[in-house]
Amino acid sequence: DAGCKTCFGPQAQDCSSCFKGTNIYCHRGFFETAEGSCEACDSSCLTCDGIKSQCLSCDDGYYLGSGMCRLNCSLQTYPADDGICRRCPPHCDVCSDDRTCFKCSFLYLMLNGVCKASCPVGYYEDMEEGRCGQCHPTCGSCSGPLADDCETCSPFSPKLYKGACSKECLAGTYYETEIQMTQCDVFCTECHQTCMSCSGPDANQCTQCEKGLVLDPNTLLCGVTGDTDCPPGTYLHDDQFTCMGCHGHCYSCEGPGDDECLTCVVPKYLHSKHLFCVTFVKN
Incomplete structure (x- = not known):
């Protein structure tokens, strides 16, 4: 064609370069260079612009992302219906x-x-x-999915004990409130070992005694009568009525000290010489 400076065929669209002042028409798969000639795009491009690797569109099955044609879009992008990797x-x-x-x-x-x-x-x-x-439905906030993973409770099960929320405190516990800046949390706390129910943590705050013990109506202490023994975790006081709490490491004891254990709570072991509970025994 007369408009072509160089060509590869007789038609106007067969120019490979043009005379100054005229624009070249490049076939699909080619792009116009700064010198006014057509150069092939990269093999991954259907069309391109400026440089051979700057794709504008892709063949079927490929997606355009960051100027490149890809089989799969990169991280943080997805293959949209228009053939482009979108954010x-x-x-x-x-x-x-x-x-x-x-x-x-x-x-x-x-x-x-x-x-x-x-x-x-x-x-x-x-x-x-x-x-x-x-969270579990009984929890207000939680650390996991289970019923005993609660950190705070829902309004329908407001009382928290050992990670579980319930409408009322379990037997052997009582509730107390902890007022914080924005909320009032209700916790169930364990009664003294001798109490089945109580109004507080001390031995003289029992409202009902553990099985086998009787409540002194004057002192509100739970004690033994007849041949009854004190429950685990307690020992018989010198008054021969009151069951007093052992040290926290003792399962049974003969007094309140940590060196008066008779048996230990798991996983501790009783030291054979000193009667206190240890995690392991050194030879």
Whole structure:
């Protein structure tokens, strides 16, 4: 064609370079160079611009991302219907579209397809799975999914004891409140070993005694009568009625000291010479 400076065929679109002042038409798969000639795009590009590796579009089965044609989109992008690798939602590494995430970026947690920096109330941070897990229904906040993973309680089960929430404190415990800046938490705390129910932690705050013991209505102490023995974790006081608490390491004892144990709570062992409980016995 007369408009071509050089060509590879007779048609106007067969120019490989043009005379000054005229624009070249490059076939698909070619791009116009600064010198006004057509040069082949990179083999991965359907069309390109400026340089051979700067793809503008891709063949079927490939997706355009960062100027390159790929079989799979890179991290934090997804293959959109228009053949382009589009950005995932914020803080998302793997997604199916711009709304649904499957895997969050490091230190972010998944909740209903959205990545969160922290979990809302009623959920716990499952760092191993990278998600916000839902607390047990009785929990207000929690450290895990189980009923005894509660840190605070829901209004429907307000009393917390050993990580579990209930409507009322269990037998052998009483409730006390701890008023904090923004909330009032109710905790169930263990009664004295001799009490089945109580109003506080001390031996003289029993309202009902453990089986086999009787309540002194004047002192509110639970004691033994007849051939009854004191329950585990207590010993008989010199008054021959009151059951007093052993040291916390003792399962049974003959007095309140840590060196007056007769048997030990698991996993401790009784030292054969000194009658106190140790984690292990040295030879």
